[in-house]
Amino acid sequence: MKPLSVTDTIKIAMTVTVIFASVISFGTRATSPVDNNYLNTLKINSTVMDVSQYKPQEASKMYPAPTEGMVQHVLTLPALNDEQDYMLEVQIGQNKIVDCNKTKLIGEIDKISLAGWGYVYYQVDKVMQGPTTKMMCTNAKSAEFIVLNEAMTLRYDSRQLKVFYLPEGTELRYRVWKTVSEFEFSGQ
Numbered sequence: 001m002k003p004l005s006v007t008d009t010i011k012i013a014m015t016v017t018v019i020f021a022s023v024i025s026f027g028t029r030a031t032s033p034v035d036n037n038y039l040n041t042l043k044i045n046s047t048v049m050d051v052s053q054y055k056p057q058e059a060s061k062m063y064p065a066p067t068e069g070m071v072q073h074v075l076t077l078p079a080l081n082d083e084q085d086y087m088l089e090v091q092i093g094q095n096k097i098v099d100c101n102k103t104k105l106i107g108e109i110d111k112i113s114l115a116g117w118g119y120v121y122y123q124v125d126k127v128m129q130g131p132t133t134k135m136m137c138t139n140a141k142s143a144e145f146i147v148l149n150e151a152m153t154l155r156y157d158s159r160q161l162k163v164f165y166l167p168e169g170t171e172l173r174y175r176v177w178k179t180v181s182e183f184e185f186s187g188q
Contacts, residue, residue: 042176045076050168062117063163073172075162086156087177092124093147094170100137104130105148121163124148127170145173153177 066072107127
């Protein structure tokens with residue numbers, strides 16, 4: 001049998017090292033598969049009312065009624081086990097017909113405390129067309145949801161309603177996130 005060259009020995013050593021490291025790291029980082037179907041079946045109750053439709057609900061009667069030109073959005077979250085492992089992502093924006101140019105909306109999302117109750121709600125007084133790029137587009141225009149600022153990430157808390165006041169023509173969309181791993185320390 002012919003002795004291995006130095007290059008072949010290094011290749012074999014590297015291959016064994018990579019395989020060994022892969023097996024060890026997989027064993028320490030493997031987690032159970034995430035059941036995304038469970039998150040998709042959460043039934044969040046969403047109520048939308050403007051001035052003409054407003055009827056105070058028992059759970060939200062302490063919040064102000066929507067004013068002219070505003071729409072009240074109320075999200076009622078179902079109770080979950082381990083709610084500290086969940087987050088609610090909320091995006092406020094508008095559906096627009098856009099071309100290939102990047103489009104933004106301008107507006108401020110105010111977090112307002114409900115005096116005497118300790119609850120908060122979110123209010124956007126005005127949404128305006130923001131800057132856009134000016135590229136020549138060859139593709140057809142399409143409908144797209146344009147987000148105001150960035151998405152908001154809120155603690156999941158089924159005991160408190162999530163209440164938003166938005167200008168007419170502005171929409172709210174949301175989704176639920178679940179953590180799937182424990183915190184780890186950097187450098188270890």
